[in-house]
Amino acid sequence: MAGSPLPVAYGDIEAAARRISAHVLRTPLVLSPSLSELSGVPVGLKLEHHQTTGSFKLRGACNALLSMSPDERKRGVVAASTGNHGRALAHAAKAEGTIATICMSHLVPDNKVAEIRRLGARVHITGASQDDAQREVERLVEQDGLVMVPPFDNPAVVAGQGTLGLEIVDSMPEVGTVLVPLSGGGLASGVALAVKTRRPGVRVIGITMERGAAMRASLDAGRPVEVPEVPSLADSLGGGIGLANRVTFAMCHALLDDIVLLSEAEIAAGMRHAYAQEREIVEGAGAVGIAALLAGKIDTHGRPLALILSGRNVDMGLHRRVVNGETDLLRENAA
Numbered sequence: 001m002a003g004s005p006l007p008v009a010y011g012d013i014e015a016a017a018r019r020i021s022a023h024v025l026r027t028p029l030v031l032s033p034s035l036s037e038l039s040g041v042p043v044g045l046k047l048e049h050h051q052t053t054g055s056f057k058l059r060g061a062c063n064a065l066l067s068m069s070p071d072e073r074k075r076g077v078v079a080a081s082t083g084n085h086g087r088a089l090a091h092a093a094k095a096e097g098t099i100a101t102i103c104m105s106h107l108v109p110d111n112k113v114a115e116i117r118r119l120g121a122r123v124h125i126t127g128a129s130q131d132d133a134q135r136e137v138e139r140l141v142e143q144d145g146l147v148m149v150p151p152f153d154n155p156a157v158v159a160g161q162g163t164l165g166l167e168i169v170d171s172m173p174e175v176g177t178v179l180v181p182l183s184g185g186g187l188a189s190g191v192a193l194a195v196k197t198r199r200p201g202v203r204v205i206g207i208t209m210e211r212g213a214a215m216r217a218s219l220d221a222g223r224p225v226e227v228p229e230v231p232s233l234a235d236s237l238g239g240g241i242g243l244a245n246r247v248t249f250a251m252c253h254a255l256l257d258d259i260v261l262l263s264e265a266e267i268a269a270g271m272r273h274a275y276a277q278e279r280e281i282v283e284g285a286g287a288v289g290i291a292a293l294l295a296g297k298i299d300t301h302g303r304p305l306a307l308i309l310s311g312r313n314v315d316m317g318l319h320r321r322v323v324n325g326e327t328d329l330l331r332e333n334a335a
């Protein structure tokens with residue numbers, strides 16, 4: 001952890017925990033008998049998919065909102081995410097009495113639009129791509145003074161996600177390894193900073209899918225790079241880290257011990273195991289920690305391990321096909 005100071009400090013995470021404690025659930029960490037037996041060490045599951053809105057994204061969104069000045073909050077917040085960040089921001093804004101505007105392209109399916117509206121957000125539909133939606137965000141920031149809340153590359157968002165790390169250490173003080181789903185790196189940055197400050201010897205490993213592993217490619221290149229986006233069962237892990245990344249690239253570089261990559265079949269096996277053995281419905285991104293253990297890709301060094309089930313917002317038809325072992329779906333997703 002040497003080198004230049006990181007964009008988020010441990011104290012920011014403790015402050016976030018105090019700020020958001022009345023607004024988010026403190027999710028349980030439970031021991032998995034089946035994964036403990038398989039791994040030969042105690043394996044704890046942080047059941048964060050039970051978080052309000054179905055993912056941890058609510059922590060960062062709440063912390064960002066509650067860190068704003070009253071004037072900023074009055075102006076309203078804006079983002080381009082139609083996934084878990086959009087849901088979280090819509091929910092948090094409604095709870096705090098402000099308005100969220102979620103920008104999306106014409107390609108976004110109607111059910112997603114309806115879901116975001118149901119959460120109380122305004123929806124702006126423009127253009128035919130995520131880039132067009134992002135341009136609309138920038139227009140609303142410029143013209144209407146809305147405040148952008150990005151999904152990961154923001155210090156308040158990272159500090160909010162880091163509160164999960166505090167809870168993991170509280171629940172499992174003897175933890176030796178933490179597995180964290182990884183995309184833009186907001187979750188991994190915050191959790192790694194929290195866990196390693198409290199327990200300097202703990203290893204923190206990011207888990208993501210083989211194709212479209214933007215943080216891994218960027219760390220290998222020594223700077224943020226773009227990778228082609230390929231559909232995946234772990235759809236919440238898609239997207240780049242941003243070529244102008246300010247926060248999470250440096251933090252993942254400083255704090256992650258390793259990044260493990262998974263195939264679509266391995267992610268499907270993780271979802272199946274979560275359902276059949278743990279009786280938990282998780283989306284692909286939420287199952288990657290289990291999947292990495294099942295695939296034999298984690299060396300526990302004989303120490304207790306914790307992993308985060310990060311979300312559960314999966315289409316139930318897709319989930320049913322995954323747990324039924326329908327393999328055509330892997331080809332579809334790989335196409």
Ligand SMILES: *Cc1c(COP(=O)(O)O)cnc(C)c1O
Nearest residue numbers: 084183184185186187285310311
């Ligand atoms: C956003 C998300 C991730 C990845 O988080 P990053 O901060 O982008 O690395 C993992 N799992 C779920 C369910 C998510 O919604």
